[in-house]
Amino acid sequence: MNVLASPAQLRASFFRWALFTVPLVLLIGFSAGQLGGPDTPWFAGLVKPAIFPPTIAFPIAWTTLFVLIGLSMALVASAWGAHGRGLALAVFAVHFIVTQGWTLVFFGMQNMIAGLMVLGFGIASLLIALALVWRVRRSAGLLLLPYLAWLCFALVLNYQFLAANPDGGPQNADGAEMTVTL
Template sequence: MNTLASPAQLRASFFRWALFMVPLVLLVGFAAGQLGGPDTPWFAALEKPALFPPSIVFPIVWTTLFVLIGLALAMVASAWGAVGRGVALVVFAIHFVVTQGWTLVFFGLQDMFAGLMVLGFGIASLLIALAFIARVRRTAALLLLPYLAWLCFAGVLNYQFIVENPDGGPRGMSGAATRVEL
């Protein structure tokens, strides 16, 4: 026998990893979304760029991307013995955790410029992660290309928000009411 695992065992390993990775990625994305969101008076008062899509697009796209990310990571994680497997997973994990901080920076801290820097890091670090992932499983890297495209779109959109709102938008609009008693 010249193989370490049968095709059935390899499929089973992938499915086990997918059952772990897809929910994990969805959970990280959901948790990041709880750190801030577009439902603030500050964001409502911003001038929206012409290319800003309808709000319903974002949860649909992100959920789809998170599932693709989870499946791609499951492909890499299930590649036992592949050279660079661990490095690819660690590099992607660092990329993903930092990039998910964009929601907090943009919506929570109301800092569009820092948000653009987070996206710039996200795009650059994803390109590095893709190089490592492609060495382990080329199909996994291909599954991540829509995510790369969306991050690039998000970067352009973030930049357009800065152009449309050069003053950073109305400051201090957290949605909290101030009560004054005389």
């Protein structure tokens, strides 16, 4: 027998999922941030593009985006019985885990070209995930649009870092000079 859930039950399901997905997304995002960061001599020595925002913008933007992502995933996860729900969650999970590797690649490995590739994958895979999420819950898709905009900005910023530092920036930690070819 199929029984439709009441609006109160649907809200309760969403809140339960949000209590799981928002902290999970925050944990993954902040953990990825520990794999590298801008507080290195290499990054300090890079020529900064004109569009590089104040440093304080990054933690504010990412925290806001992580909360929106968590809420979006809670909306999808709480859509029990929705066609494509599991696929949307799985595709987004793969996208998110891989894209969080950008910090390690760009800051940790000091590889701007590979960072650009991670962001390219991130945008392409987010567009696929966004289409799948949109089919399950339009409101969940809307919550992901600021994240898409930020990834596009990050791609442009990463490219401008590469263009402004064609030699790869200052020497890396082991003293070997880094070279980057365009």
